[in-house]
Amino acid sequence: MKKQLHFLICLSVLLLLSLKVDAQVGIGTTTPDVSSILDIESTTQGVLTPRMTTVQRLAIATPAEGLLVFDTDEDAFYYYDATGTNWVELGNAVLRDNYKLVKNVADLADELAAGGGIEYLLNTDTYYEINGTINLAFPINLNDAYIAGEDTNEDVLIGTGAIFSGAAGGSIRNLTLITPGAVFNLNGTGSENLIFRDSFVVSSGSVGAISNFNLVFISTAQFLGNTSGIVYTNINQLLLNTLGWNGTNGGIYETFAGNFDVIAKQGGFSEVVGATAAVDVTGITSTSGSFTIRTVDFYGGGNYINGSSPYAGYNFTRDWDVDCPGIPVETDGVATGNFYYDGSLTTGFTQSITSTGTSYEVEPLVPSFTANSLFRFTSAGGDNRLIYDGVKEREFNINTSMSVRVSGANGNFYAFYLVKNGTALIESNSIIEINSSSQIQSISLNANVSLANGDYIEVHVQRLTGSGTDTLAVFSENLSIN
Incomplete structure (x- = not known):
């Protein structure tokens, strides 16, 4: 009996060895498709890939090209792109150049390393898409990058101190920003440009300070519940369009100090209830261009302007062209x-x-x-x-x-x-x-x-x-x- 069993085993091995190495395998079917090496058919079950956290995925040593895993933190499939030496979310397999999706602060691990462990140093000319709420442990150095969300209400950056700091400019859009510190702590060298638009600044210690920039363009931004506002200092071209300052804000909403070429503030509103002032221009030392405030609605009954006008009953010097509901019109046209x-x-x-x-x-x-x-x-x-x-x-x-x-x-x-x-x-x-x-x-x-x-x-x-x-x-x- 043992000899017969031994014979049958040997025969089976010989038969397997005689098969072609490119033979097809079918699971759930006896007739696998001729174009496949593996054909799986089922109406009640699926294929289960390895599941792991983001940290575990990033810890895989020398991942192979095309390695596929499911990230349980991101709720998404990722494959490894050996050419780009990075993991790519399967849903975003076709991406623009210089792009990074940020769904967790761990996605900024490389930027934190580049920033010496004390800031997230973004890659220049790279688009960072914020998806969801990101709790930052350090400030972001824009480094002339572009950072944006898809839904202002859902895509949120929460800081512990300053959210954006450093000397570089960049672009910020479609985000809600919250921090117990200052949202902005930016001090350039006079040549940088900053764009900030379509965003909320909410319940922060202060909106912050931006100084020594060439161009600052802030548009369609809403400010609610912030302890104090923002200080602009020594900016060549300052363009402010459709900004909403709710009466829940405190301090001075917008302070202008130092030297400017152009200040152009248009649209929006400033509701002043308990705040110190909506606008303070007493710190401006010189201008080589013109200053304009147009169609900004000042209301709420508080102190709207801290000014230094030489004309009794007015707020601004002759460098300003002002025509806004709630405050005196100050233009050469009404001299x-x-x-x-x-x-x-x-x-x-x-x-x-x-x-x-x-x-x-x-x-x-x-x-x-x-x-x-x-x-x-x-x-x-x-x-x-x-x-x-x-x-x-x-x-x-x-x-x-x-x-x-x-x-x-x-x-x-x-x-x-x-x-x-x-x-x-x-x-x-x-x-x-x-x-x-x-x-x-x-x-x-x-x-x-x-x-x-x-x-x-x-x-x-x-x-x-x-x-x-x-x-x-x-x-x-x-x-x-x-």
Whole structure:
């Protein structure tokens, strides 16, 4: 019996050895497909690949090209790409160049190593897609990379201190950012560019600080529940578009300090309830371009602007062009000024006219004019002069009313007119004839004139006929320009 069994075993081995090495194998079928080396058929069961965590997957030593595993942390199949020396999620087998999907902070292990274990140093010109909530242990150095989510509400970066730090720029989009520290701690060298858009900054210690950048563009960002805002310092071009500052924010929402070429803030809102201010511009030292705030809605009843305007009742210097609901409009287009004689109406003031054909500025020996309602105008020359202090040349309308009397000049003719930079505006001339020394006459002067920065306007008088010394008495004089 043993000999027979031994014979059958030997025969079976010989038969197996005689098979072709490329023979097909079928599981669940006796007729495997001719194109397959292994054909598995079942209507009740599947194929189960090795299952492991992300850490276990990354710990596989020298994985073979095409090695397939299921990552239980990521809930995804991964295969190994030997050419790229990286694991690729099977669902993203066809990827753009310079791309990395981040579904867990462990996916940034290489970046942490590149950052010396103290920051995540991103690869330059690489697109990092954030998928889900990522709890960061260290700050991110953008290093001119692009980091973005697909769903702002679902794709979240949570930090322990600063989320973004370092000297480099980059692009940040479609993310929610939360940290007990500062979201931004960026200090460049003056040549870097930063784009931040379509994102939320929520419940953070502060939005942070960005300084010494060439270009900073922040668009369609919402800020809620942050203890303090953001400080912009020494930025060549600062572009802020459609930013929403909710009343739950504290501190100063946006602080501008140092030197800028351009500041352009447009759209959005600032709801100020308990915060210190929405905007602080007191720290700006110089500009070589222009500053603009347009169509930003300021509301909530708090302090909207910390400013340093030379014009009473306004917030900004003449470098700004501001037109927003909730705060005064401040543009060269609404520049205005007024002065008036504030002495006794019954006695007025007098001055001597001794020469015919000579232009005299109408002013008392002791200045007694009051200049008020000045916006982008200043006063001088005993306040009987308004000087345009705006930046852009524009057309103005000037209106002047006066009540005068001339003594000892019966039959003489007098001309009253406006003067620009010492030159008479002929179109404003008003001619009167003196009939008696007790006659009081009303005079109205009007002119449209173009003024550039530094141009000034005065009221003058000239005796056209007669000789000797006449006495001009002015009971009222009021000039307005707008």
